[in-house]
Amino acid sequence: MRTSTIVIAGISAFLAxxxxxxxxxxxxxxxxxxxxxxxxxxxxxRDSPSFTHWNAEGAIPQNCAVCHSGEGFREFYGxxxxxxxxxxxxxxxxxxxxxxxxxxxxxxxxxxxxxxxxIEIATPGSVATCLTCHQxxxxxxxxxxxxxxxDDDTVNPELTFLNPHYAVAAATQFGSEVKGAYEYPGKDxxxxxxxxxxxxxxxxxxxxxxxxxxxxxxxxxxQTDDVRAIRTSRGDYDGDxxxxxxxxxxxxxxxxxxxEAIEAxxxxxxxxxxxxxxxxxxxxxxxxxxxxxxxxxxxxPNLLRAAYNFQFISKDKGAYSHNPHYAIxxxxxxIESLANAGxxxxxxxxxxRP
Ligand code: HEC
Ligand code: HEC
Ligand code: HEC
Ligand code: HEC
Ligand code: HEC
Numbered sequence: 001m002r003t004s005t006i007v008i009a010g011i012s013a014f015l016a017x018x019x020x021x022x023x024x025x026x027x028x029x030x031x032x033x034x035x036x037x038x039x040x041x042x043x044x045x046r047d048s049p050s051f052t053h054w055n056a057e058g059a060i061p062q063n064c065a066v067c068h069s070g071e072g073f074r075e076f077y078g079x080x081x082x083x084x085x086x087x088x089x090x091x092x093x094x095x096x097x098x099x100x101x102x103x104x105x106x107x108x109x110x111x112x113x114x115x116x117x118x119i120e121i122a123t124p125g126s127v128a129t130c131l132t133c134h135q136x137x138x139x140x141x142x143x144x145x146x147x148x149x150x151d152d153d154t155v156n157p158e159l160t161f162l163n164p165h166y167a168v169a170a171a172t173q174f175g176s177e178v179k180g181a182y183e184y185p186g187k188d189x190x191x192x193x194x195x196x197x198x199x200x201x202x203x204x205x206x207x208x209x210x211x212x213x214x215x216x217x218x219x220x221x222x223q224t225d226d227v228r229a230i231r232t233s234r235g236d237y238d239g240d241x242x243x244x245x246x247x248x249x250x251x252x253x254x255x256x257x258x259x260e261a262i263e264a265x266x267x268x269x270x271x272x273x274x275x276x277x278x279x280x281x282x283x284x285x286x287x288x289x290x291x292x293x294x295x296x297x298x299x300x301p302n303l304l305r306a307a308y309n310f311q312f313i314s315k316d317k318g319a320y321s322h323n324p325h326y327a328i329x330x331x332x333x334x335i336e337s338l339a340n341a342g343x344x345x346x347x348x349x350x351x352x353r354p
Contacts, residue, residue: 037207038099038209041210041211042211043096043211046096051069051093051094053068058092059090059092059093062091065087069093070095071095073133074100075087077106079104079106079107080104097133101129102129107128107129110124113132113135115135115174115178116136116141116142116171117139117178117179117180118139126201126203127202130203134167134169134170135170135171135178136164136171136180136312137165138164138308139180140179141179146304147305151300152300152302153300153301153302155271155298156301159301160297160299161281161295161296162304163311164180164308164311164312165315167316167317168312168315168316169316172312172319173202174323175192176189182305182309182334184305187333188329192323193325193326205217213318226246230246230321231243231244235351236250237250237352237353237354238253238350239349239350240253254328255310255314255331257331257348258309258310259276261335261338261339261346261348262303262307262310262338264344265341268343268344269302269342270298270300270303271298272285272286273285274296274303275290276310280292283295302337302338302341306338309330309331313331332353333353335350
């Protein structure tokens with residue numbers, strides 16, 4: 001009884017998202033399992049801020065709708081017969097990432113996905129969908145532009161924090177090919193993390209419906225189903241002498257060190273203490289109430305670049321799997337750039353740079 005109740009609720013909820021999705025709900029059990037998996041995923045979570053943020057206005061603006069509604073996505077790529085590359089009008093609220101977002105005719109034939117840097121990835125195949133929505137909204141190129149020609153370590157009141165946006169997995173995975181992070185001049189950066197052929201795309205590691213990482217499939221090669229314990233790289237990147245932990249921990253340790261460096265730099269060089277909180281606009285003047293009005297306001301170019309990189313890496317919870325060496329390079333160079341600015345009064349240990 002329990003199972004059939006779930007199934008019925010599944011079908012009706014799923015038909016409610018429009019006729020296009022009906023085609024994928026054949027009456028056999030494997031498809032019903034797909035519907036259940038999808039219903040339990042973030043893509044179907046109608047109550048999430050990702051889908052309710054615009055409820056008061058009743059419509060999602062064009063520049064947000066491509067990623068925050070299946071209808072917006074279809075219109076952007078012209079899958080609904082509209083002109084390609086634009087959304088002509090605000091999209092009504094109430095939609096989620098429905099089945100037809102990824103399965104509408106034409107979705108697998110999207111010719112190229114353009115990233116915020118302006119760089120395009122050609123013939124992305126069935127993961128064109130994932131790359132479109134999980135690419136973030138800023139790029140290292142924009143950070144360069146915003147800070148161009150300014151003195152690196154002088155506070156400039158024209159600067160404000162630029163947020164990379166959220167769940168930027170595709171920008172991390174393609175690394176230097178799409179320039180999601182701010183890349184320091186004169187340094188080399190990892191391109192796409194190819195991993196291994198059978199586990200190289202988003203949908204190879206993530207079930208595209210539940211969105212979960214299918215960790216049992218990692219065991220054959222990595223001898224563990226604890227994805228955070230996976231390690232193949234030999235280097236000691238965080239300089240703690242321990243290379244037995246998962247690559248996850250090396251990156252977590254470096255991220256924590258970058259956070260310390262940002263705080264020390266803000267106090268010592270910018271002259272205004274900074275504090276981070278996991279809420280918009282993220283960096284605040286320390287000692288004030290954390291409201292948008294008290295957003296941090298003593299940015300130097302050097303501090304802004306490092307803070308952007310901190311947010312870029314820490315807002316991708318899977319950076320250690322999407323492109324571990326890119327993440328480590330970006331963290332190293334950010335910490336080093338702050339440390340080189342002067343005496344921060346803290347000890348900064350850096351291990352090897354991959
Ligand atoms: C039309 C835009 C769009 C497409 C296409 C899309 N996503 Fe998402 N994805 C989102 C949004 C928005 C969220 C946040 C949902 C929420 O807040 O509940 C999300 C959340 C996620 C999450 C996090 C789940 C969680 O519980 O927080 C994962 C993992 C994910 N997507 C992977 C993928 C993969 C893999 C693909 C391609 C097969 C994909 N996404 C395609 C927009 C999209
Ligand atoms: C390139 C795709 C993309 C565009 C364009 C985009 N977003 Fe998002 N946004 C996402 C994804 C993906 C998430 C989900 C992150 C997660 O929760 O895993 C998200 C999450 C959010 C959230 C929830 C944040 C939270 O803390 O849970 C808000 C609010 C939001 N976006 C607002 C906007 C606004 C406003 C715009 C337009 C100005 C916009 N987004 C444009 C991809 C996009
Ligand atoms: C975020 C994108 C996305 C969404 C949303 C989505 N799918 Fe899929 N679906 C995929 C991908 C990717 C595959 C695998 C295609 C491949 O392997 O070539 C797939 C495969 C399938 C298959 C083939 C069987 C299989 O397991 O490979 C069916 C049937 C299917 N989806 C139905 C649905 C239904 C029904 C919904 C809505 C409840 C849905 N999908 C929502 C991306 C998505
Ligand atoms: C090599 C396997 C692998 C590939 C390829 C991969 N991921 Fe991931 N992904 C992971 C792992 C592992 C995590 C982190 C799980 C954890 O530690 O909680 C993760 C986390 C995520 C998250 C954050 C989920 C959350 O709970 O906040 C999103 C979103 C995501 N991946 C989307 C994608 C997209 C989009 C792609 C393709 C551009 C992709 N992933 C490619 C393995 C992979
Ligand atoms: C067919 C074998 C194989 C499978 C299956 C596999 N991997 Fe890997 N993985 C590798 C190899 C080989 C490397 C080293 C790649 C390199 O450095 O270029 C690696 C590297 C990694 C790394 C980076 C580790 C480090 O120390 O740099 C992570 C994280 C990872 N894999 C996650 C996963 C996850 C998550 C899965 C399951 C969804 C998975 N892998 C499945 C072979 C595999």
